[in-house]
């Protein structure tokens with residue numbers, strides 16, 4: 001256990017296609033500036049330093065053997081000891097045996113469509129929600145703290161109502177979910193945003209404030225779009241697609257040449273399909289299977 005030097009070696013049983021190798025390195029790199037690592041056989045657990053969303057465990061880049069059920073069990077024990085969620089993520093095509101191994105070790109695995117942007121298929125600006133521009137957050141703006149809090153509150157309410165259907169939770173629910181950011185979280189958001197490693201976007205409607213939001217995490221020329229959410233009252237009018245498209249466009253303008261995301265379900269994948277994302281594989285997201 002403890003921090004290991006970052007040495008890249010392609011994963012065992014990798015499909016060695018360039019995008020899959022780049023994704024593997026991205027997933028390994030993205031937590032490293034905010035976490036230390038603990039190794040458990042073929043798995044590495046990222047333990048966040050400081051406040052913020054906890055990270056996952058995933059296959060080790062430099063492992064010589066694929067992760068075993070015993071490795072999964074050891075990581076789960078460590079996550080429980082640290083008070084962390086028992087969360088695991090990996091790309092199925094890079095670690096095809098891990099699905100069965102994880103299930104045998106008591107995990108429930110979501111097989112999420114893994115999608116990559118075809119830049120030629122990204123619709124021109126204004127194609128979605130023409131009257132409601134997407135605002136990319138500016139880390140220097142005096143409103144940045146409030147903007148990030150709004151982005152997070154929209155996500156909290158949006159993800160509490162899974163699926164794509166319209167619902168009753170709207171701006172009042174978002175305001176109830178608003179939490180003032182701790183200073184270290186805000187500093188982290190500002191630093192990463194200023195460095196181009198995080199991009200946040202919101203859509204505001206007149207008289208309602210922020211109703212849709214999302215973000216991107218970037219490492220060099222690879223970026224993941226994540227956390228796309230629309231308040232249930234504002235769904236099915238193109239806002240989720242508009243936020244995704246605006247983030248993708250900004251990333252392309254900034255020189256990112258591999259933009260990907262994992263869709264929570266096939267129906268959500270349709271939203272991203274219209275933005276120009278195409279399925280290339282499966283992202284596995286695992287947590288303990290319900291007991292009983």
Ligand SMILES: CC(C)(COP(=O)(O)OP(=O)(O)OC[C@H]1O[C@@H](n2cnc3c(N)ncnc32)[C@H](O)[C@@H]1OP(=O)(O)O)[C@@H](O)C(=O)NCCC(=O)NCCS
Nearest residue numbers: 158163164228229230235236237238239240241263264270
């Ligand atoms: C997924 C989510 C972000 C989509 O947000 P949204 O703003 O409703 O997305 P869109 O409006 O762009 O697309 C949703 C549907 O509305 C349709 N739609 C878009 N504009 C429309 C319009 N003007 N009139 C009628 N329907 C419209 C789309 O065609 C799409 O239909 P489909 O389900 O048949 O494919 C939202 O449902 C959500 O927050 N879900 C919970 C959180 C979540 O799972 N996020 C994604 C994680 S990967």
